[in-house]
Structures are given as structure tokens and as C-alpha cells.
Amino acid sequence: MAIGRPREFDTEAVLDSAMRVFWAKGYEGATMADLTAATNLKPGSIYAAFGSKTGLFKQAVDRYIATIFAYGPAALAAPTAREVTRLFLLGAVDATTGSDTPAGCLLVQSALSPGDTALEAKAELNDRWRAAEEILTERFARALEEGDLPAGTDPRDVAVYVLSVSQGIAVQASTGASREKLRHLVDLTLRTLPWE
Numbered sequence: 001m002a003i004g005r006p007r008e009f010d011t012e013a014v015l016d017s018a019m020r021v022f023w024a025k026g027y028e029g030a031t032m033a034d035l036t037a038a039t040n041l042k043p044g045s046i047y048a049a050f051g052s053k054t055g056l057f058k059q060a061v062d063r064y065i066a067t068i069f070a071y072g073p074a075a076l077a078a079p080t081a082r083e084v085t086r087l088f089l090l091g092a093v094d095a096t097t098g099s100d101t102p103a104g105c106l107l108v109q110s111a112l113s114p115g116d117t118a119l120e121a122k123a124e125l126n127d128r129w130r131a132a133e134e135i136l137t138e139r140f141a142r143a144l145e146e147g148d149l150p151a152g153t154d155p156r157d158v159a160v161y162v163l164s165v166s167q168g169i170a171v172q173a174s175t176g177a178s179r180e181k182l183r184h185l186v187d188l189t190l191r192t193l194p195w196e
Contacts (some may be wrong), residue, residue, distance in 0.1 A: 019060040023106040025068030081143035092166040096173035
């Protein structure tokens with residue numbers, strides 16, 4: 001079996017660069033010219049390493065979730081539903097208002113990008129949102145079983161609520177809302193949680 005040439009680039013650095021392009025421009029808005037300029041790779045190298053623009057996008061999303069979105073899994077470890085919500089929303093604020101990253105959220109930006117996002121990329125985004133909803137639903141179901149949420153509360157409703165607020169935070173951040181303003185929004189949200 002023939003062995004290919006070893007890659008002459010740092011995959012994580014390439015994914016970080018591509019992630020920032022997709023984050024700033026959305027999937028549809030990110031051109032191959034943008035991606036080659038950011039990664040310092042020729043189109044052929046991108047296709048050889050990642051298969052397609054969509055393949056690169058999927059791996060950039062994986063990188064985003066493993067690094068920027070790491071606040072999500074960390075929030076799930078909190079002892080109460082209220083603390084899960086607080087940490088998740090504050091994590092969203094910090095992730096969407098970073099000083100060295102684009103404003104907003106890569107997943108939200110790509111979902112809202114103009115034009116028809118490729119079906120594979122759209123499916124990837126939908127899968128990621130569904131996965132986040134499932135994980136939060138499971139955590140809030142556990143909170144319900146432990147008596148930490150009122151009887152009759154639908155854990156999925158709580159999960160969708162938290163995700164919706166976090167998506168709103170991302171949209172606000174992408175339009176220039178400050179970290180301070182968005183943290184204040186989290187404080188207001190925590191004062192009026194609909195299940196309390």
C-alpha cells in the first residue's frame with residue numbers, strides 16, 4: 001500500500017483559522033479564497049485534507065465545540081438547574097464576546113448566513129443544535145427527578161428556553177452588544193426563570 005506524503009501543516013492551527021472565517025462570515029459567506037488566505041493552504045490541499053468545504057466546516061465546528069463551546073459541558077456539571085442555566089448563559093456571553101475571536105457564535109452565524117447554506121452544512125448545524133438540546137434535556141430531566149425543578153416541568157421546554165436565550169445572546173453579540181450588557185441580560189433572565 002502506498003503511503004501518502006505527510007501533512008506539512010498543523011491541523012489544529014488550520015482548523016482554528018478556518019473556524020474564525022466560518023465564524024465571522026457564516027458557512028455560505030466563507031469563500032474558498034477566504035479559507036485559503038486564512039489557512040495558507042491551496043484549495044487542493046484543503047480538498048485533500050478535508051474532502052470539501054463542508055468537510056472543513058464540519059471539522060471546524062468540531063474544533064469550535066471542543067474549545068470555544070467547552071463552557072456547555074462544564075455547565076452541565078453544576079449541582080442545580082439554576083446553576084446549569086447561569087453557567088451556560090454566562091459561558092455563552094463570554095464565548096460570543098471574546099476579545100480575540102469574532103463576535104457571536106459560529107453555529108448561529110452559519111445558520112443565519114445569507115443564501116442557501118449547503119444541505120450537508122445545514123444538516124450539520126441542525127444535528128449540533130439537536131445534540132445540545134438532548135444533552136440539556138437529559139440534565140434537566142435529572143434535575144426534575146432530584147426535585148430540583150417543580151413537578152410538571154417539561155425538561156425539554158427548559159432546555160429549549162436556555163438554548164433560545166443563548167442564541168439570542170449570540171445574535172446580540174454579533175450586532176455589537178458588550179459583554180457587560182449581555183451579562184446584565186443574564187442577570188435579568190435569572191430573576192424571571194419561567195419554571196421557578
